[in-house]
Amino acid sequence: MNRHTRKELKTDKFAEGVGFGFEFLSEHRGEAIRWGSIALAVVVIAGGIWLYRGHQATQRTELLAKAMRVDDATVGAPQPSRLNFATAEEKEKARIAAYTDVAVKFPGSPEAAMAQLAVASDQSDKGQIDEALKTFKAVMDTAPEPYNSVAKLSIAQIYASQGKNDEAEKLLRQLVDNPTVFVSKEQATLELAQVIAKKDPAAARKLLEPLSASQRTAVSRAAVTAMGEIALNSAPAKSN
Numbered sequence: 001m002n003r004h005t006r007k008e009l010k011t012d013k014f015a016e017g018v019g020f021g022f023e024f025l026s027e028h029r030g031e032a033i034r035w036g037s038i039a040l041a042v043v044v045i046a047g048g049i050w051l052y053r054g055h056q057a058t059q060r061t062e063l064l065a066k067a068m069r070v071d072d073a074t075v076g077a078p079q080p081s082r083l084n085f086a087t088a089e090e091k092e093k094a095r096i097a098a099y100t101d102v103a104v105k106f107p108g109s110p111e112a113a114m115a116q117l118a119v120a121s122d123q124s125d126k127g128q129i130d131e132a133l134k135t136f137k138a139v140m141d142t143a144p145e146p147y148n149s150v151a152k153l154s155i156a157q158i159y160a161s162q163g164k165n166d167e168a169e170k171l172l173r174q175l176v177d178n179p180t181v182f183v184s185k186e187q188a189t190l191e192l193a194q195v196i197a198k199k200d201p202a203a204a205r206k207l208l209e210p211l212s213a214s215q216r217t218a219v220s221r222a223a224v225t226a227m228g229e230i231a232l233n234s235a236p237a238k239s240n
Helices: 011-027 029-035 037-052 059-071 088-105 110-125 129-142 147-161 165-177 185-196 201-212 217-234
Strands: none
Touching: 059 088, 059 110, 088 110, 110 129, 110 147, 129 147, 147 165, 147 185, 165 185, 185 201, 185 217, 201 217
């Protein structure tokens, strides 16, 4: 798959699916901030499932599909036609092993990138931030576009949560200048405005104003909400 052209991947429908993911993230900005990279990784993996439909199976896609079947497995009472594990711990161990297998066997491929994003999201979910950063950086440095953009955005979110705003801003500006099908210019701009709002609320509002008037409903609502938060946080404190 990693040598296919964008036309071969039917990007119109694929972008439509990713667009739904952006709508979800915009509508649930609080959850996106709290979950950070987890939600983004899920968007990519969900898009990846659609992407492989109707395409010739390869060893890479088959191995990734196997890992996804583990991800979709049930725990406890067996269900027809689905993998089953006795405990959640057994499922998680098998899930990580399956995704790691893809990443190790096919480094630098889209399949490896999706597998690594799944592992990184799991690390984030467990609070293993240093490990998640390491995994995301591996994707950012080795994965083809547009997968590396997801890792870059995830790293920026983690940096922002750690107060490393200068590092986060640098990555987000790169994404604004070089948007992808997974990370739109609007999404990167929203994130950038949030990061720079504390040090320069006027600049943040300037970034958000065009988005607030856009025709994309979810984008405009998210921009308006962000502008309201900036106004609230930058307002002078009332004296007693």
